[in-house]
Amino acid sequence: MTPTPIKSICIVGGGTAGWMTAAGLSNKFSDLDIDITLIESEQIGTVGVGEATLPHIRFFNNTLGISEQDFMKATQATFKLGIEFCDWGNIGDAYIHPFGDFGMPINGIEFYHFWTKLCQNSNTHRLDSYSYPVILAQNNKFGHPSEDIRQIESTLGYAYQFDSSLYGRFLRDYAQSRNVIRKEGKIVTTHLNAQNGNVQSVQLEDGSRHTADLFIDCSGFRGLLIEQALRAGYEDWSPWLPCNRAIAVASERLTDLPPYTRATACKAGWQWRIPLQHRTGNGYVYCSDYISDDAAAGDLLSKLNSAPLTDPKQLYFKTGRRKTFWSKNVVAIGLSAGFLEPLESTSIHLIQEGITELIQLFPDMHMRTSDRDEYNRRMSLNYERVRDFLLLHYVATQRDDSPMWQYFQNMTLPDSLQAKIDAWKTRGHIMKYQFGVFLPASWVAVMIGQNLIPAHYDPRVDMLSHDRLKAEAESLRGAVRDGVDRAMRHDAYIQGYGAASGTFAQRSG
Amino acid sequence: MTRAMDQQDAPMTRIAIIGAGLAGQICAAALRANLPSAIDIKWLDTGRDQDSDIFYGHTTPPESYGFNLAACVNEPDLVLNSDTSFSLGTQFTAWSPQNLEWVQCSHLPLPVMDSVPFHHHLARLDIDNIEPFLMPSIMARNGRFAHPPPNTDTPLSRAEYGYQIDPFTYGRVFQEAATQHGLVLTNSAIEAVCVKDGHIRSIALKNGEKLTADLFIDCTGPKASLLHALGSAYQGKRALFGASSYQAQSVLGFSCRHIHGTDYGWVSESALQGRRINMSVSAPEDKAAARAAHNGAVTTEADVMLGRRDAPWLGNCVGIGHAAAILEPISTAPIRALQRDIERLLRLIPVSADMSVERREYNRLFDDDISHMHMFNRSFFPPGETTPSLYWKQASEQPLGEKLTRKLTLFEDRGVLVTYDLEPFNEQDWTILHFGMRRTAGRYDRVADRYEKRDLERYLNTMSQAIKTLAAKIPPHHIYMQGLRKHLSNRPS
């Protein structure tokens, strides 16, 4: 088959997924003969939540050639060193899952094994005290990572917390300046090609039709093309992750701008708090079997750390993923591809993965099954591995104080996750993988943070004498403390870096 | 003695390594160097029956350097105390009925331009030979060698190397290291393996002694004496015959192994210090032809069944090396498999008599590693070859399997490298093999079109010229080795 290039792409939807896709593709395919159109409906709008990210987004922005300061100013962004999880292992517990390691490996063996040994010998310092990003976050401080790997400042990674609507607008300007055509209007009909079943065109309310060789479905939960037109099917994961609703509300900016997101476990779900420069994002993700919408809203409002700025907004979802992400000539990216609750801020990352893999496997007019299969294989793996990691938070716990926690206590886990937990509990072994967003350090953070302490450490640890181990651990702890002393406060750092927007949000209406 | 194996949480303190061929020797050195002295290690040589060790082949991968160091065997030891030499890869000639020719070398990642992998740019210019752009390949072809300097801009720093070895002399360096670290090698044949409830309770030795341990490591080669006693199943795939011989050589040969395809199978030559080691491989039916290749000088020969154990860890016994799987030595897969077995075991040395968690994880990882290595080896044979030769017919009839089919389809169709979790052979290994096998991509990444063809041609020209010029300045393998030996011998000890 001679290659016949794709000449037109239609992106359906202008939420975060749509504009990220438009920006990514227009950058990648600039100078090539490909027309990109994006259709969005102001009447329908976007979900308008999704504010916390993972470090990988820096790579996305870098590839687009976006300046960090411009981007932060435009999106009211703050730096994010990790997520603080409160009340997860037990009520009253708290730990930070940082973007970065706990200590450095010794003789090729991860530091936490040595820490486990220290604990068995009456060490009382938390694993946290050996992690620079955790202590930095606890002190509301920030600094960019050092490139010198001998410095403790090199041991952190970071992401952002930003206003996703503003990010969408920022990327819209970017994409439009690279010749992406924006069409406003509501799609009412999808026309399929009678021969091959491909989507041929979409028709707007005003009667106009838009044809394209390739469609990217970024239409949100409804999956306008992938589901409503092509019936890809949905794999329902709610037996494992039963939360199915959320309520979101913005509140005033926090005075001590924390460089981290907070996720607090509740009786029927969990609540987030995301500090931005101009305001704070808050929300309650819950399962409707265990709490009413009104009670959830009341609970959320009663726990805000600052005065509310908006009225609560209600959201509905079902955890799971599309059975095929890419079907015929339609690739689903964003909420149309699947939904996993935002406990570890993975949605925007999964959008990014979807774009990256699509670029790698970008089809030509033949739309080969092999390309689709490979795309679907890669994305399924991504979603499944995130699912297991999220579920870990609910099952690595002593909590049984409500019907929801009892539900998790009685759950039969997916084999893949059960094996991971067993390997950890027995000997601190992480069953690591190469393809998937959460590296071993993340698994360690959550399991130790939620009180799953391995019964044994790696026997090779005993090669190092106890005295030397104690000395090394103490010097590491000292380096962390000194590094944090040297660092600047988060809000001052944003100012000094030239990334402050200088505007605060006010109560609307 | 009240120490009961039945006590599930009893600590694991005694290991017995059974077998002293290459697998046993490397395993003994690595375990003793990495495990604390509180873990007692016994080591038993059950008698010389290691002819099948020739099926580890005569080259090692780049990972051997670090692996060996962790086992307290450093490169100077190998160079001075054995006939080991350097390997930049394997040169194939007359390979397969298609008569293919290339150097399968190891390389750090190739240049990526505008996030488009290197080979897409070649495909765009219809260049079907990647070799001019691979420093180790050009060096190997001209028999040159020098250590790649770390982190510099010279093309030499992109090369990776392993060793050309004789499994017998290579293994002795590891044995020496193990002994130096206090491991005692006992000699005795096995009288009986005492098994109860799927676990080895003890081994009765011909010398009248009884060997007990918490964990037994089966390094007895293809016969896998211990695993066999536990009822382990072996999935045999293809029978092969191999023969090897030595040939004295006063001048050290090339810095790569040479494999030449023949009617009966293949024959290889590897350059060692002071001699050459030759190997021929055929289907068992064509033994005579494979033997004849050595002009009556065969020193070692063996029949093996390529394949793998269902699960190499059964009860309290782990099979390492050939006891677990036998791969054809056309690539570095056999040594890679052995090294990975030992690394995997070190990460999973049981913490108590209940080894169920370790066993399950070990077997899972083994399964991935072996199937991935088999996949790489399988890719040296075009599928469905019609040929009268048994060897080539059987090799090309092996099923491809779902994962490999995906890899081949995506590469041949569009130059995309499909990669699975933690594969032993990296993207460069695969790319070089695809080019060697004349698998060309039907289309390339369109983003490559953003480069002016002329600029690209100029870039590639400069790159290959720089490699050619530099390669000519690098000393021949034997001169480099002489210098290195002299330098090492003069070292203050």
Ligand SMILES: Cc1cc2nc3c(=O)[nH]c(=O)nc-3n(C[C@H](O)[C@H](O)[C@H](O)COP(=O)(O)OP(=O)(O)OC[C@H]3O[C@@H](n4cnc5c(N)ncnc54)[C@H](O)[C@@H]3O)c2cc1C
């Ligand atoms: C409660 C909650 C919290 C979240 N928190 C996070 C977080 O912290 N971090 C994170 O990474 N992610 C988070 N997410 C996920 C994140 O919000 C989404 O992944 C992201 O916003 C992408 O959404 P989208 O673009 O796919 O869909 P949407 O925002 O729903 O956009 C859909 C687009 O399609 C258009 N459209 C739909 N139908 C039509 C039609 N018929 N005609 C024309 N246009 C149409 C709409 O107008 C809109 O432009 C969260 C999600 C929820 C529900």
